[in-house]
Amino acid sequence: MAKPKVAFFDFASCEGCQLSAIDLAPEQMLDLLNVVDIVEFREAISEKAAKYDIALIEGSITRDCDVPRLQDIRNRSKVLVAFGACAHTGGINALKNFQKKEDYQKAVYPTDPLKYETTVTRAISEVVQVDAFIPGCPINTMEFVRIVKNLVLGKRPDIPDYSVCVECKKNENICVYEKGMHCLGPVIRAGCDAKCPSNGGYCYGCRGTVTKPNLHAQKDVMQKYNLTFDQMTDQFKLFLQRNREVFKNAG
Amino acid sequence: MNGKFRKISKKDLLIGLDRIINDGRKLAALTRKGEKVLYDYVTKSDEILMQYIPTVLSPKKFFLPQDEVILEYTTKGKVTAKIEAESMVLFGIKPCDLHGIKILDEAFAESNGDPNYLAKREKSLIIGLDCSRLCDEKAFCYKVNAQNITTGCDFMLHNTGIDFAVTVYTEKGAEQLDKYFQTEIKSENILDDFNQAKAAAFSKFGTFKQLKQLPEIFENNKNHSVWQTEGDKCLSCGSCILVCPTCYCFDVADEMALNLKKGERIRRWDACMLNSFAVVAGNDNFREEPKDRLKHRINRKFNYLMKKHGESVCVGCGRCVRACLVNISPKTIAETITGELSTGG
Numbered sequence: 001m002a003k004p005k006v007a008f009f010d011f012a013s014c015e016g017c018q019l020s021a022i023d024l025a026p027e028q029m030l031d032l033l034n035v036v037d038i039v040e041f042r043e044a045i046s047e048k049a050a051k052y053d054i055a056l057i058e059g060s061i062t063r064d065c066d067v068p069r070l071q072d073i074r075n076r077s078k079v080l081v082a083f084g085a086c087a088h089t090g091g092i093n094a095l096k097n098f099q100k101k102e103d104y105q106k107a108v109y110p111t112d113p114l115k116y117e118t119t120v121t122r123a124i125s126e127v128v129q130v131d132a133f134i135p136g137c138p139i140n141t142m143e144f145v146r147i148v149k150n151l152v153l154g155k156r157p158d159i160p161d162y163s164v165c166v167e168c169k170k171n172e173n174i175c176v177y178e179k180g181m182h183c184l185g186p187v188i189r190a191g192c193d194a195k196c197p198s199n200g201g202y203c204y205g206c207r208g209t210v211t212k213p214n215l216h217a218q219k220d221v222m223q224k225y226n227l228t229f230d231q232m233t234d235q236f237k238l239f240l241q242r243n244r245e246v247f248k249n250a251g
Numbered sequence: 252m253n254g255k256f257r258k259i260s261k262k263d264l265l266i267g268l269d270r271i272i273n274d275g276r277k278l279a280a281l282t283r284k285g286e287k288v289l290y291d292y293v294t295k296s297d298e299i300l301m302q303y304i305p306t307v308l309s310p311k312k313f314f315l316p317q318d319e320v321i322l323e324y325t326t327k328g329k330v331t332a333k334i335e336a337e338s339m340v341l342f343g344i345k346p347c348d349l350h351g352i353k354i355l356d357e358a359f360a361e362s363n364g365d366p367n368y369l370a371k372r373e374k375s376l377i378i379g380l381d382c383s384r385l386c387d388e389k390a391f392c393y394k395v396n397a398q399n400i401t402t403g404c405d406f407m408l409h410n411t412g413i414d415f416a417v418t419v420y421t422e423k424g425a426e427q428l429d430k431y432f433q434t435e436i437k438s439e440n441i442l443d444d445f446n447q448a449k450a451a452a453f454s455k456f457g458t459f460k461q462l463k464q465l466p467e468i469f470e471n472n473k474n475h476s477v478w479q480t481e482g483d484k485c486l487s488c489g490s491c492i493l494v495c496p497t498c499y500c501f502d503v504a505d506e507m508a509l510n511l512k513k514g515e516r517i518r519r520w521d522a523c524m525l526n527s528f529a530v531v532a533g534n535d536n537f538r539e540e541p542k543d544r545l546k547h548r549i550n551r552k553f554n555y556l557m558k559k560h561g562e563s564v565c566v567g568c569g570r571c572v573r574a575c576l577v578n579i580s581p582k583t584i585a586e587t588i589t590g591e592l593s594t595g596g
Contacts, residue, residue, distance in 0.1 A: 169493035
């Protein structure tokens with residue numbers, strides 16, 4: 001069996017997810033390269049290929065010129081994977097969608113705000129068909145490895161579809177709410193081993209919501225713990241701007 | 252014990268626990284790790300908390316680990332079952348959790364038995380530590396009579412303030428007690444004072460008025476409005492199941508190594524309150540709404556499994572109540588369905 005051809009691409013992103021993908025021990029890297037053939041990867045190699053079995057897309061879509069490029073990759077790929085929060089949910093790039101275009105253009109390029117064209121930030125699934133996703137900001141390296149194995153073996157990508165609370169409980173954490181902070185964990189997809197709540201933080205929602213989040217209950221909880229409606233909405237803004245359900249009742 | 256009563260001094264208790272550790276056996280007890288209070292392995296008896304503070308997880312985790320490799324295989328066809336069990340002592344287990352362990356023992360001994368669970372149980376010694384009062388306002392062990400035990404541990408300690416009175420439940424318990432602990436045999440019933448104080452502390456709390464009839468009542472109330480109202484509140488976060496001492500559902504997954512030449516079969520805790528638990532092949536879901544899953548969960552405790560085990564499978568430890576951000580409680584649901592709540596019972 002020929003090794004599947006794997007390629008990495010980046011759009012609006014910090015490329016941290018790609019770096020996370022190769023944050024492997026040398027022997028793991030050799031195992032990975034025995035299983036797949038990495039044919040394009042700006043972070044590590046300069047070769048190019050015509051077709052891909054698996055294309056991993058990092059970054060969100062923020063310019064019109066991104067669209068034909070992504071569509072072209074889609075047309076040349078058997079399986080296309082949203083790789084990391086920016087591609088999967090729009091990521092923190094989508095924060096700009098809450099502002100006026102002229103304001104953020106001026107903030108980024110004060111001397112020449114119109115030099116670069118830009119559009120509303122979108123997740124890649126809003127532009128092309130996405131076959132699988134690897135969530136997180138950044139992605140979890142071992143989850144990346146697991147999904148590559150799943151795809152190579154022809155299995156369904158094994159991404160948890162339960163809340164971060166599951167992992168917090170497994171880690172026997174004191175609930176973030178009990179510590180007087182707020183947390184999106186109850187409606188956010190686990191798989192990160194509740195990294196932020198387990199280390200003194202709270203869940204920002206970088207992995208997106210579970211399939212059927214009870215957002216009403218989540219909002220009730222946040223209000224019960226003394227958040228105003230605006231403060232609560234701010235909590236959701238960081239990673240969930242493109243999730244229409246989250247902002248359905250909010251400004 | 253021929254009408255004789257045994258007691259152990261606090262000093263001798265700690266000496267005995269250190270002997271267990273020095274004997275190379277693993278000792279798990281209530282302890283503090285950073286900000287967390289949990290059951291965990293200790294290396295010295297002075298790490299043990301004698302005063303109970305409710306934990307997130309029950310001691311179930313020692314017999315049914317969160318992730319357990321149950322099989323190893325190679326693509327050449329070699330398959331090896333994996334059963335790991337170490338000699339272990341669990342110290343300071345409370346009556347509610349001992350009820351939980353009893354229920355798990357019955358569940359995992361059924362039909363052919365679960366070799367992984369049973370091997371771990373076989374190699375363990377469980378030392379109970381009785382409660383003299385309710386641990387907090389979220390606990391409701393008294394509702395199902397789980398503050399008292401008749402089985403579930405090898406021997407039980409009752410803190411009388413000065414000493415610990417000992418009740419031995421198993422032969423293994425008697426033998427291990429003699430092996431590690433210096434005890435004193437008394438002719439008078441030193442448990443009396445403890446029992447009286449405990450009975451007084453629990454006297455204002457009673458069981459569900461229709462405790463024995465709960466299965467029937469729940470069976471007849473599948474369409475009660477409480478399922479909808481409580482289900483609508485539910486986050487489906489799964490916390491209640493994760494922390495439950497009697498929930499034992501698991502998922503099994505095969506994981507290949509990255510070299511794709513070998514792999515492991517892993518079983519992991521699963522939770523019936525999660526939407527993903529209820530999804531079956533073809534993407535169908537027989538318990539699509541939170542209310543359906545909540546009804547299933549609570550019926551497992553007070554109906555389906557209660558019939559099977561002959562006692563409530565909710566042990567009233569209160570962990571799910573503490574963990575629930577939206578105040579869903581098996582106690583409140585049962586009281587609503589039995590009508591106790593509205594009648595001020």
